[in-house]
Amino acid sequence: MDGRDWGLFLLPYEQTVEELKVKFKTMRAELKKREEYAPIEFVTGRVKRISSILEKAKRLNVPMDQLETGIEDIAGIRIMCQFVEDIRRVAEYIRKRKDLKLLYEKDYITNYKESGYRSFHMIVEYPVQTALGQKQVLAEIQIRTLAMNFWATIEHSLSYKYRESLPDEMRRRLSKAAEAAAVLDNEMSSIREEILVAQKQFEDDSNVTSRVLTLIHQLYFYHLVNEAMEFQERFNRIWANQGAERDMEEMKELLEDVLKLMKAYRKEDSNED
Numbered sequence: 001m002d003g004r005d006w007g008l009f010l011l012p013y014e015q016t017v018e019e020l021k022v023k024f025k026t027m028r029a030e031l032k033k034r035e036e037y038a039p040i041e042f043v044t045g046r047v048k049r050i051s052s053i054l055e056k057a058k059r060l061n062v063p064m065d066q067l068e069t070g071i072e073d074i075a076g077i078r079i080m081c082q083f084v085e086d087i088r089r090v091a092e093y094i095r096k097r098k099d100l101k102l103l104y105e106k107d108y109i110t111n112y113k114e115s116g117y118r119s120f121h122m123i124v125e126y127p128v129q130t131a132l133g134q135k136q137v138l139a140e141i142q143i144r145t146l147a148m149n150f151w152a153t154i155e156h157s158l159s160y161k162y163r164e165s166l167p168d169e170m171r172r173r174l175s176k177a178a179e180a181a182a183v184l185d186n187e188m189s190s191i192r193e194e195i196l197v198a199q200k201q202f203e204d205d206s207n208v209t210s211r212v213l214t215l216i217h218q219l220y221f222y223h224l225v226n227e228a229m230e231f232q233e234r235f236n237r238i239w240a241n242q243g244a245e246r247d248m249e250e251m252k253e254l255l256e257d258v259l260k261l262m263k264a265y266r267k268e269d270s271n272e273d
Helices: 006-035 049-059 066-070 085-097 148-161 169-192 192-221 227-242 248-270
Strands: 042-047 077-079 101-107 122-128 133-145
Touching: 006 042, 006 122, 006 227, 049 066, 049 085, 077 085, 077 148, 085 101, 085 122, 085 133, 085 169, 122 192, 122 227, 133 148, 148 169, 169 192, 192 227, 192 248
Parallel strands: 077 133
Antiparallel strands: 042 077, 101 122, 122 133
């Protein structure tokens, strides 16, 4: 042990994780606005625990004075996708970024590990501004589907419990589970278009409903109390009569009527001014 100040050592890695999480979440939001669909489902990040850093340094024979270059995943970002096809798209977006430098990639999807592990890894160099100036920090970005992540999380926990000496029966069952996760991803890919259409329809319907309720609430501020109450009763009636497969036509008509009233009121209010 070299007696280093671990809190100080890990600060740039913590900053790297926080900044990259914000950037990838922002990228998700922008893609959703531009394309109405974001290949990123959600983003997480973590800084490796000190005990894990020491264990990996020992396993890889990395000297303590070379941790910053010898261990590439002290800062880790995980990007989750719905579909396997999305992983390649996200990787391409990352390759084009100018705020980080891609060093190399590890494709464990095409060439998955013997254990069954599947994921796409990108090792990047990211510049962070510290009190002493700019510092280049290595980080690992893992891109995987939700099914891949579920399997990897369970496998990681079991490997930690058994100190990477998993019983043969456990390895066999994990391998079988990995195959099942891969089958699930393939099935989801085969109905990808239907899933995306359904998700968009659900989001559009939710937006209409939310907008109707927001506008009805605004009517009270314009002192259009009777109108607001009538629209609310109409909304309640429509909502109560809709079945499992919601027909949104009546709700859209209600939205148009509320908008017409709002427009007429604002025009009248403007003329009085």
